[in-house]
Amino acid sequence: MTFRTKLLQAILAIVVVTTAASLLIAQRQNAVLFQNVVNQLFAEQMKSFQQAQQLPIQAAQAEAGRLAKSVRLFAALEEGDPAEVYKIAGDELRLGEFAFFRLLDAKGGVIPPGEDSRAGAFDDAGLHGEWPPRGEGQAKVDFGFVSTQDGSVYQLLASPITNFDETVGTLILGQPMPRESSIILQGKFVGEGIPAPLREPLLAQQDSTGRIKVDGVEHRFTRFRLNEGSRYPPADWISVFSMAGLRQQQRTLAVRILLIGAAALVLAAVVGVLLSRQLARPVADLVHAAQKVREGDYAVSLPPTNTVELNKLGTAFNEMAAGLALRDRYHSVLQQVTDPRVAEELVQGRVKLGGELREVTVVFCDIRGYTALSAGRDPVEVIGILNHHMTALTAIVQKHRGVINQFAGDAIMILFGAPKSYGNDAEHAVRCAWEMMQERERLNIDAKEPLRIGTGIATGKVVAGCIGAESRSDYTVVGEKVNLAARLCSAASAGQIIIDAETRALTAAMAECETLPPLTLKGFAQPVPACRVTSLTSMSS
Incomplete structure (x- = not known):
C-alpha cells in the first residue's frame, strides 16, 4: 500500500469516525430532550388546567347547596315570580369571581332576570339555547363554555338545586375566562391564546396530538375535551409549542460538529506530520525547484528518489516545467499575432x-x-x-x-x-x-x-x-x-x-x-x- 493511501485512510477514518459519533450523540440527545420537554409541558398544562377547574366546581356546588337550604327561594319558585326568585337568590349567593348567575326552573327553562336584578349583566342569547337540567339525584356539576359577541369567553357551571332528592331548579354560574384562553368551541377558536396564523391549520387537525408547519416553522400541538360527557356544547382546550427552539439546537449541533471536526483535523494533521517526516528532503528540493520556476528558470529538474510516490511527483513536476518552457515559447510567438483565432491556429500548428x-x-x-x-x-x-x-x-x-x-x-x-x-x-x-x-x-x-x-x-x-x-x-x-x-x-x-x-x-x-x-x-x-x-x-x- 502506498504512503499516500495510508495517509488518506488515516485522515478520513479519524474525521469520519469522530464526526459521525458527535453527530449521532448530539442528534439523539437533542431528539430525546425535546420530546421529553414538550410532553412534560403539555402534561403540566393539562394538569394545571384541570386543577384550576376544581375551585369553581366546588364553589358552584357550595352556592347551589346554599340555595337548596332557602325556604324562601322554594316558595318563590312555586309562585313563579322571577323578580322575587332573583332577589332571594341574589341575597343568598356569594358570587366572588363569578360574573353573573342564572336560574333554571324544574323543567330546565331559563328564568329571565329583571332589569334591576343582581344576577349580573349577560346576554342570555349567548347561552345558545336552553340549558338542559341534570337528572334527578345527580349532584355532579356540569359545565361548558360560551363566547359572546364582544369576544369574551365564559365558563358556565350548572349545579342542580335539590330539595329532598328532588331537583327544583338549576343554578348556572358564569366565570370569565382570560382573553388569552385557547379553547375551540363549536369548531371555532374563542380567546386569543392561539396566534391567528396557527388557527386554521389547527382547526383542520382531527388528531389529539400532532405537528403542523406554518411559515416554515414546525409546531407541536395537543388538545383534549374539557367537558367530556357534558350535555353542553363540546369544548376543547388546545396547546401549541413552537419547535423554533429545535432549529436553534440544530444550529448549535452544527457548531459542535464543526468543533469536533476541527479537532479531528488537528489530530489528522499531527498524524500527517509524523508520517510525512520522511518527505522532508524531497519536499525541500521541490520548494527550491518551484522557486526557480517562479523566477523563470524552466530548465530546473528534480532528481529521482527511492519513493514511488515522490518519483511520480518529480516526474510530473519536470513535465510541468517543460510545459511552462514550451508555453513561454508559444507566448513569444503569440505576441506577434493580434487576433485570437489566428493565435489558436498557430498554437495548433495549422498555419503554414x-x-x-x-x-x-x-x-x-x-x-x-x-x-x-x-x-x-x-x-x-x-x-x-x-x-x-x-x-x-x-x-x-x-x-x-x-x-x-x-x-x-x-x-x-x-x-x-x-x-x-x-x-x-x-x-x-x-x-x-x-x-x-x-x-x-x-x-x-x-x-x-x-x-x-x-x-x-x-x-x-x-x-x-x-x-x-x-x-x-x-x-x-x-x-x-x-x-x-x-x-x-x-x-x-x-x-x-x-x-x-x-x-x-x-x-x-x-x-x-x-x-x-x-x-x-x-x-x-x-x-x-x-x-x-x-x-x-x-x-x-
Missing part, C-alpha cells in the same frame, strides 16, 4: 508560415469623413472615439467568426476563411458587415459625435500566411481581392455595403442587392462589376 492559397472573403470598413473629424481635435479624444467604435465592431466580428487582420487608423480589415474556414464565409462576411452597419446606427443615437461608415467586400483566392522578419511577423493575406475590397470600401458612401460579383454570387440566397454601374477603381484597368447590399432575406447562421 510560408503562405498558402486560400478562398477568402475580405472586408474593409472605415469611417466616412474621418479627416474632418480628427482635424483640430485633441488626439486623446480622437483615440477614445476610435476605441469605442472599434470595440463595438470587434464584438460583432468575433460573433460571426471573423478574423481582424489589422486596424489602420479609422479602417478595419477583416478576414473570413483564413486561417480557418467555417463554411459559407461570404455569407458570414455579409451578415457581419450588415450587423456592423446596424450597430453603428444604434450607437449614433446617443453618441456625441455620430459616425458613418462604408464597407467593401470581395471574395476570391489570396495567399495567406505570416509575413515579416524572423523576429517579428504578422499573419495577413495578399492578393488582388484584398486590393479590390479596399477600393470598394473607398467607393462606398456612408451607410453603404458594396460587394463584388463573386461575393454576390455566393450570397444571392440571403441578401438583396442593387446592381451598380461598373466602378472605375484605382489600380484596376477595367471597370469592376459591383452591387450594393440593400437588405438581408435571411439572418440564420
